[in-house]
Amino acid sequence: MNIQEYYKHSALTALNGSVMSLFPILLFLIYALSSNYSFPILLVFIPFLLYSFVCYQSYLIYHRWYEKASPSLSCGSTIQSEKHLIIHFAAAPALKMYLFDGNGSRVGEIKEKYEWKLRWILPYFLDALFRGEYFIYDREKVVAQIKLQKRYIDVFIVGNDGEEKKITLSQKSKGIYQYGTSAYKVKKKAFLSDILILNEKNQSIAGLQKGWMPAKLDPIFPNPNTPILTVSEKSSPEEKLIVLALLTKEFLYKDH
Structure with a gap:
């Protein structure tokens, strides 16, 4: 793995977190519409929406770093050889x-x-x-x-x-x-x-x-x-x- 691959993996992980956090909203919305649920729906959605937003912002940051990173070829170094x-x-x-x-x-x-x-x-x-x-x-x-x-x-x-x-x-x-x-x-x-x-x-x-x-x-x-x-x-x-x-x-x- 090099640093560019690390940024790519981190970006995909953040994007998956953003998408997955929207599923509870979808399930609750289906339940609320089918059962005439009267509780203010937005209050239930807010934590999931905020988490999804934060994850998506992380995805954008990591993706930008992924595009900018330009690692060099490995020279066979180890943790003991590196200062x-x-x-x-x-x-x-x-x-x-x-x-x-x-x-x-x-x-x-x-x-x-x-x-x-x-x-x-x-x-x-x-x-x-x-x-x-x-x-x-x-x-x-x-x-x-x-x-x-x-x-x-x-x-x-x-x-x-x-x-x-x-x-x-x-x-x-x-x-x-x-x-x-x-x-x-x-x-x-x-x-x-x-x-x-x-x-x-x-x-x-x-x-x-x-x-x-x-x-x-x-x-x-x-x-x-x-x-x-x-x-x-x-x-x-x-x-x-x-x-x-x-x-x-x-x-x-x-x-x-």
Whole structure:
């Protein structure tokens, strides 16, 4: 998948939502006409009409981005080889995060282990009862599994030899996690959606920004509010996966 295909899929999803939200109006209208229903019909229609309108506007936006996007040919990059990862989200019960490189090619993905259809209609407080397990894909290969718990984040890193290494991030306080002698702080900037991830020395190992798109990426990513994750060149491959695990917890239910 490249970014243009992502915009096309998102546009069609929004259009389907707009059309499907009109079906309850049609069914209720048929019922009201056949039974002389006296309740003000417009009051019943308003929520469905508003939702249909919002979905259709989303369709127009995504379709415009689809027409403007011009991704380059993939150069075989991976999430480990890229310093900058461009993040997009897809509809999911809790989370589906796509990771693109600067050419507009999808190099990785974070998605749930369990995507049961029933979860789509569950409210947050019920869906949160399900065990939060996620896979990190580098291209098509699973490189880590994440298990989210109330006070812990378990990261199982899959090595090239297939063996797993378990890293347990213990949450000491809000936004502060510890693993052995290492510590990680998730810092959100006030009034902004920017996120900084700092180590125990208060040094930045990664940062996520929105509303800042380099000029050279404008033809590829027309949405100026696209989140960009930048990882320090000094960060190890293990730390990069820890960063993605921390962001997984931060972005739960981003597009439920």
